[in-house]
Amino acid sequence: MASGRRIRRLLVANRGEIAARVVRTCTRLGVESVLAASDADLRSLPARLADRVVRLGPAAPSASYLDPAAVVRAAVAVGADAVHPGYGFLSENPALARACADAGVVFVGPDPGVLAAVGDKLSARAHAVAAGLPVVPGGEATDLAGARAVAAEVGYPLLVKAVGGGGGRGMKLVRDPADLAHVLDLAVSEAAAAFGDPRVYLERFVASGRHVEVQVLGDGTDAVALGDRDCSVQRRYQKLLEEAPAPLLPARLRRDMAEAALALARHLGYRGLGTVELLVDRERGTFSFLEMNARIQVEHPVTELVTGLDLVAEQLAVAEGLPLRLRQEDVVLTGHAVECRINAEDWAHDFRPSPGQVRRVVLPAGDGIRVDTAVQGGSVVPPFYDSLLAKLVVHGTDRADALARARAALRLLRIEGPATTVPLHEALLADPEFRAGGVDTTFFERFLGAAGPRPVGVR
Template sequence: MTIRRILIANRGEIAVRIIRTCRDLGIETVLAASEADLDAVPARLADRTICVGAPQSSVSYLNVKAVVSAAVMAEADAIHPGYGFLSENVRLARSAREHGLIFIGPTDANLEAVGDKLRARAHALEAGLPLVPGGAVDAPDRAVALAGTIGWPVLVKAVGGGGGRGLKLVTEPSRLVEAVELAMAEAGSAFGDSRVYLERFVASGRHVEVQIIGDGESVIHVGDRDCSVQRRYQKLIEEAPAPDLPDRIRETMREAAVAFGRQLNYLGLGTVEFLYDREREAFYFLEMNARIQVEHPVTEAITGLDLVAEQIAIAEGRKLRLRPDDIRFDGCAIECRLNAEDWTEDFRPSPGIVETARFPAGPGVRVDTHVEAGSRISPFYDSLMAKIIVRGEDRKAAIGRLRSALAVCDVSGVKTNRDMHRALLADGEFAEGGVDTAYFARFLDSHGRSGAIGPAARPGPA
């Protein structure tokens, strides 16, 4: 079926990103927006906007009935959920299909298979992927015995979600029961599923992921990314390809991601996430995100692909348009997330009105944003304002280009983490490449956690 009109069930920069590709493809766009976003940039760019509720996401962007009703009202052919919100929600996918709409994403079976982390681990095991030692916790008081068999320290993780919610690092047995109880409460509140499981914590691990595309029969990968620069399990910088990764590990990891996709008869775009243990030179399956990722632009930058266009083509029922030999990897790309937050004050959110918004441009520079002068940064949603993506012929060139891009980036009216990124890019450990997930905590410690990094942090030339 040819898709002629898409309802975008999302907001912010990803909504703008989807609109851009739809325009290129000649597809009409209808934006499902909350009351807080009716005058935002995505609403002005879309061909039509329908209000789906109050600013609170629970009654708008997370309201399956409101989103599907908006799509039906708009006579849309399909729903694109973007990332976050309802993007991996099987209820939305099922309801869309029941109303004759195409869900631009995986099948219901795919979503159910990977949305439950324990079920995903079982599928990964069947596909032959290595797993971090772990297991389900059926009661808090039984967790200590399980941790003893896994090995300390351990992570308590939510079965039904991610993003750092319901996730606890525990280093000693006396604190485990309380941590499990807290994680179960958080998971139940955030995901409606209080189940948790334990995994051994890998202290020197790197977060490496592989992008796959499937048509329900064939699956290919389009390279890997490193997302190890994180704060409280939230990614800050992503790069492709993953730096300083042994060729043997890289190829085996990519093959494992494809094998997992084939195990699921995967349909659409997905990301298979791994933990790479540098000390053991081994990797383990973590989870799969059955949607487009925030960091997808770095993959696009080194492959020349439009991943949203590939999503739409698969949703229309087409077979894969690419073969493994068609994928060419060219150079290195790095993305940093510009957030409305004060990193000198423990990353306190900074909602408000943007007074100035000047973003970098030029060869090898891409900015995905929904922000302009006069935009309101709402306290109701994620603080992401823009993604600044650069490509260079190698990693050193990409870092230099990103540093130059940030120097001319000028956003005022709200606090941002721009200067944090500038300091991070000047840091010697980051420049070497291959940092682990504990790196950012070391970086903050080296700056006294105050963010006072001297004259280099002052705004650069406009």
């Protein structure tokens, strides 16, 4: 439930660039920030930016960032009014939200019941249907016979998805009926290991689909839509680049998608920041519900740049129990924004992870350029966590201007030490199909096939 009290001290239960991002808003708002850091992050940039640091546990995520009891103990120990979970880790975990409530600490996010409702992908589909949203044809597969029955109805190709999955994880493509049994066994095993939930379901694969999402903000009573984003540039269902607003969407389709996202948020009594992810069928000009992410997204900066809003500040206001500070007519989108995720990965060697020490960092600056990062010269990229190093986010008067500014900024960006995906993004932004706009989720494989030999070297 909403707290109805002012947040004066916030425990930031995350790491890397999102931890630094939340701390900076706290500083601007006059909220004391306490970083809950693992042993690997006690000397990180977010630790230096925060007002205080508390040890959360060992470097292994299971003993620190993924331990609800450790997070709540840290919050109580420092007298925090609230916990901000960032994204990933425990950000959508109902157990953490319940534990916070039991300890009298505000969880900056939706209520536990809503987290459970949308975290279970089958439950989320049912709520979407109840709210009037179209869904991609599919169904649960409890065994091979059931999977074959669903597949006969859905047709091939299809996706096998983990019920407890998210963020593109736990998804496998099946093109041939002969592969279903093997892929199903593999998906069930991986789902159990990764999410503690072996359930999977099947869903029709839309070959020419675009991944478009609508940002919503709710106060438990009403909600507003904060525009849409295109996240179709993906590798193995992991997003690489995002932009806002989604290019080349018909106005009516854009409006219908926003209204659908709001219908779901209102149906749920949604409180907090959330993202309704939709699959746009380019051939039919229709959309279907995919899932809802009940947290702040990695790609939230592109929405901030086109709306002029601080989404973390809006999260905190709603968590304090305040009604929405925005009406729908207050949301005005200006220009275009693009975000490039810079990862510690070696593009020349099949995106191999590249942990290690960062020797030097040079960040571009200037009008319309924003870099969200937690790395600097001397930082160590540990092998325990996600490989995201930085997000280069650029705003322009229109899409062409934003892409030109992004290309110029990439040429200036240097993160020396680990191999990074800066050269990949330089090639992506120069690609004619991407520059034309409106690519689908199969674009990146075509891009890789056309890219030829990949540049080797540290950027």
